[in-house]
Amino acid sequence: MQIEQPTVQGRLIKRYKRFLADVDMDGGETLTAHCPNTGSMKGCLEAGAKVVLRDSQNPARKLQYTLQTIEVDGTWVNVDTGLPEALAFEAIQAGLIPSLTGYEKARREVKYGKNSRIDVLLEDEEKGRCYVEVKNTTLVDGKLAMFPDAVTERGRKHLYELASMVEEGHRAVMLYIISRDDVNSFSPAEDIDPAYTESLREVTSKGVEVLAYSTRVEPDSFNLHKALKVKL
Numbered sequence: 001m002q003i004e005q006p007t008v009q010g011r012l013i014k015r016y017k018r019f020l021a022d023v024d025m026d027g028g029e030t031l032t033a034h035c036p037n038t039g040s041m042k043g044c045l046e047a048g049a050k051v052v053l054r055d056s057q058n059p060a061r062k063l064q065y066t067l068q069t070i071e072v073d074g075t076w077v078n079v080d081t082g083l084p085e086a087l088a089f090e091a092i093q094a095g096l097i098p099s100l101t102g103y104e105k106a107r108r109e110v111k112y113g114k115n116s117r118i119d120v121l122l123e124d125e126e127k128g129r130c131y132v133e134v135k136n137t138t139l140v141d142g143k144l145a146m147f148p149d150a151v152t153e154r155g156r157k158h159l160y161e162l163a164s165m166v167e168e169g170h171r172a173v174m175l176y177i178i179s180r181d182d183v184n185s186f187s188p189a190e191d192i193d194p195a196y197t198e199s200l201r202e203v204t205s206k207g208v209e210v211l212a213y214s215t216r217v218e219p220d221s222f223n224l225h226k227a228l229k230v231k232l
Contacts, residue, residue, distance in 0.1 A: 001087050001222045003068070006055045009219065011048050012070065015041065021067045023051055033065040036080045040150040044070050044077055044138050052219045054080075069219060076217040077138050078179035083222050084136040085119045087215065088175055091224045092120060092132070099211065100173065103127055113161035119175075130171040133158050138179050139189060145178040145212065145228065146189035148196060156199045159208070166207040174200070176212040178228065186212035187231040201232055 010031065013022040021035045033053050052069035068080045078084070088097075089108055095101045103122035110121040112131065120132040135155065137147040148155055162172035176186055188197040204210055212228040 001083070001090055003054060003220045003222065005057060007052050007068065007219050008055060008065070009050060009052055012045065012051045014047060015045050015067075020063075021051075023053060023065075023067070031065055032063060033067045034063040035067045036082055037067075038081070039138075039148065041079060042139055042149045044072055044079060046072070052076075069217060072180070073182075075180050075182045076219065078136075078215065078217045078222055079138060081136045084177035084179060084215075085134045087222055087224065088132070088134045088177055089120055091213075092122070096224050097175075097211070097213070099209075100130065100132065103130060113164060116158065116161055128170060129165075130173060131162060131165045132173045132175050133162055134175050134177060136177050136179055139192075140178075140180070140183055143182070143184045144231075145176070145180075145183040145186045145214070146192075147176055147186075148189055148193050151193045152196055155193075156196050159196075159199045159203045162208045163203040163206045166203075171209070172207070173209045173211060174203075176210070178212060178214045179217060179222075181214050181216050181225045183214050183228060185229040185231055204232060 010023040010025040015021040021033050023031045050071040053065040054068045092100045103124040105123040107121045109117045112118045118131045119134040122130040139146045139149040165172040190197040214225040216223045216225045
């Protein structure tokens with residue numbers, strides 16, 4: 001995935017009020033950018049870290065720039081939670097996720113369950129339906145990627161809705177996109193959200209599949225890297 005809008009780089013001053021980030025640009029200018037990440041972003045908010053901002057090129061927008069990427073210990077990390085879903089859809093269509101190939105149709109943001117939308121719905125006359133929920137995560141402990149980085153009741157709701165699709169005879173997949181490439185395995189963050197971890201284990205016992213992929217992040221691109229070992 002190429003980032004089509006222009007990007008600029010600066011240094012993080014602080015992220016605050018969840019959706020705002022102040023960035024020190026060359027020449028002493030301070031820009032306030034939109035932060036498209038409602039999570040805690042634990043481990044990704046060191047003051048002075050190099051960041052990439054995406055320019056919307058829309059002067060009418062209240063915040064023209066979006067915080068897209070942060071450098072953490074020499075590794076670029078994507079913090080825009082909107083990009084992983086698009087990347088997953090692109091990768092599935094390109095056949096880069098072997099277990100999700102062979103479906104005739106692929107659609108995004110399809111209504112299902114109780115007032116929810118599935119990120120990707122795969123459909124095939126022979127294979128049936130496959131519901132794919134995509135979650136972005138930036139949290140790591142050494143080489144271990146983890147989700148979530150904060151308590152998420154919404155995330156638990158999505159797990160049970162996937163399980164309900166399995167009960168109806170469909171296939172359901174929880175796909176974790178790790179927005180960095182310095183990891184080799186994935187696990188739920190039990191210390192942060194034990195209820196989510198318990199729910200994930202419960203739904204996998206009922207047939208929900210779990211996949212995790214790391215990504216190669218650059219200032220102007222975001223690409224699938226490799227499949228990770230999942231430890232539940």
